[in-house]
Amino acid sequence: MARITLDITMSLDGFVAGPEPSMEDPLGKRGEELHEWVFGLATWRSAHGLEGGETGPDADLVAEHAAAYGAVVMGRRMFSGGAGPWESDGNAGGWWGDDPPFHVPVFVLTNHARDSLKLKGGTTFHFVTDGIEAALDRAVEAAGDRDVHVAGGADVVQQTLNAGRFDELTIHLAPVLLGAGTRLFDGIDARATRLEPVPMPASPAVTHLRYRVVK
């Protein structure tokens, strides 16, 4: 049975995106600073068609994560930045062009039904209109014996957490204070979740946190 996991980068003050996200700046103001630890890594670069980059524990973690999941769940806004009917969404094909870096089925939570979108490299986006539990169930089925990666945004993470569906949380804590933006943990039903820390390698660039959810 597939495990449901999180792998996300958060600022020290708890934000996963900066304020005022836009089409030009989907992660909000200064949101890119969260991910500085990852852009130079060989594994991230090769996944995005670039050569070279650093190896080491950070790169190994990124590679391990990419190999671990067999399906992805994400919110509509993470997929396209838009809202409302797809006909009026100028980014209805998603952020990633015709060969997205997922290579597995991706289940996009939305209020607006739509046919699946099959792109290159094994990525097919399926649009789920009947809520988080249905999206997770379909992803679990699609993932086989690999993990379901809940990619974001924060509201989808919160829904998964409050539904008690996570098996493991991995958070990369960036040494950054954003001051404002989208908080990862907001409106959490804390009673739903008991955590057990899992040892992680040290990194000079970011603090890797991992917790098993005790069920």
Add this chain to the structure above:
Amino acid sequence: MARITLDITMSLDGFVAGPEPSMEDPLGKRGEELHEWVFGLATWRSAHGLEGGETGPDADLVAEHAAAYGAVVMGRRMFSGGAGPWESDGNAGGWWGDDPPFHVPVFVLTNHARDSLKLKGGTTFHFVTDGIEAALDRAVEAAGDRDVHVAGGADVVQQTLNAGRFDELTIHLAPVLLGAGTRLFDGIDARATRLEPVPMPASPAVTHLRYRVVK
């Protein structure tokens, strides 16, 4: 010149106290869970007049911190849980009885002037009515070549951060989701602070984070 430092325990979701703090429950609901990592440590126990306890990196960090500071700054609510005139504060002597565990001068930020309160073991509480900068300045003078420990609450930490006065932040990240309470980082002027991670020992109970503030 004394460095100004923080040493505080925060939940994974960013809270330093749970909701609904009261005289019976000064850390708010489930707030005690934040500090579970520390209660069993030999160094914490001996500082509170108890015998035995665990040794190791966690205990060493607590001992190192206790030895490092020469003065403390805290808010009125952290001192007594009260507000308003001292005559109507039923806890005007503070939480810690006649031999508090600080053993150095403690500067309490308040709107209500009051004579200093000298207790046993070297702890004297001074009451500062002219704001955070004045409290920090007096603490720096009192600390000599040791550190000034900004103890809390969150509002005092935020004022110190926004004034650009911190030299180092140590945060013990507890594997707990509180869901509500007092956030450590709220109303932060993020532009004021650039952080550089400092390597810390691993612990199975809590994640020790330390950042140098780049000035």
